[in-house]
Amino acid sequence: GDSVTQMEGPVTLSEEAFLTINCTYTATGYPSLFWYVQYPGEGLQLLLKATKADDKGSNKGFEATYRKETTSFHLEKGSVQVSDSAVYFCALIHTQGGSEKLVFGKGMKLTVNP
Amino acid sequence: GAGVSQSPSNKVTEKGKDVELRCDPISGHTALYWYRQSLGQGLEFLIYFQGNSAPDKSGLPSDRFSAERTGGSVSTLTIQRTQQEDSAVYLCASSLAGTGLSEQYFGPGTRLTVT
Numbered sequence: 001g002d003s004v005t006q007m008e009g010p011v012t013l014s015e016e017a018f019l020t021i022n023c024t025y026t027a028t029g030y031p032s033l034f035w036y037v038q039y040p041g042e043g044l045q046l047l048l049k050a051t052k053a054d055d056k057g058s059n060k061g062f063e064a065t066y067r068k069e070t071t072s073f074h075l076e077k078g079s080v081q082v083s084d085s086a087v088y089f090c091a092l093i094h095t096q097g098g099s100e101k102l103v104f105g106k107g108m109k110l111t112v113n114p
Numbered sequence: 115g116a117g118v119s120q121s122p123s124n125k126v127t128e129k130g131k132d133v134e135l136r137c138d139p140i141s142g143h144t145a146l147y148w149y150r151q152s153l154g155q156g157l158e159f160l161i162y163f164q165g166n167s168a169p170d171k172s173g174l175p176s177d178r179f180s181a182e183r184t185g186g187s188v189s190t191l192t193i194q195r196t197q198q199e200d201s202a203v204y205l206c207a208s209s210l211a212g213t214g215l216s217e218q219y220f221g222p223g224t225r226l227t228v229t
Contacts, residue, residue, distance in 0.1 A: 043118075045219075098164070098167060099162050
């Protein structure tokens with residue numbers, strides 16, 4: 001079945017460091033891909049998404065490009081801030097027979113120190 | 115506007131008791147989802163409702179779990195005869211159309227602890 005594999009961490013970076021969180025997927029077809037973020041004490045929220053190959057999703061300085069050839073959707077940010085400390089989840093949408101569900105990676109906890 | 119709300123925010127129950135978790139989706143959203151977040155298993159899909167269609171219950175881990183959605187709005191997830199392995203955060207989400215393209219908006223979750 002469909003699955004998502006991502007870096008699990010935890011990872012600690014200094015402010016203004018470069019961030020990459022690797023994410024690869026296995027799926028039938030070409031599902032929409034997502035990055036969700038969970039800030040401390042808050043609910044899960046969508047960070048960015050891409051719906052087809054070569055699409056680039058971007059938000060709050062984060063970017064991820066849908067790479068069909070490598071089945072990847074790596075998350076990057078050029079300069080992280082303390083406020084980016086959170087757990088990041090890569091996900092795909094699985095649709096079948098009129099149903100749909102998000103399939104998540106395990107999540108990666110990021111801590112950014114000043 | 116109001117987001118997805120869930121109640122209670124925390125629930126502690128004794129093993130063997132039944133519990134009910136409630137989800138109020140965003141008004142106008144026809145699709146509703148339940149997920150479970152636990153340390154060992156990560157985020158797992160439980161059940162999907164879309165309008166008046168039969169729900170997809172394929173993610174429910176056992177027959178102790180059931181869910182219903184009344185009037186196309188509020189949903190209740192019921193766990194009967196709770197076990198310690200049911201301890202987790204139960205998340206509800208809703209989306210506008212359930213097309214695979216519309217964003218799923220998540221509630222804050224209910225943290226269930228079974229003692």
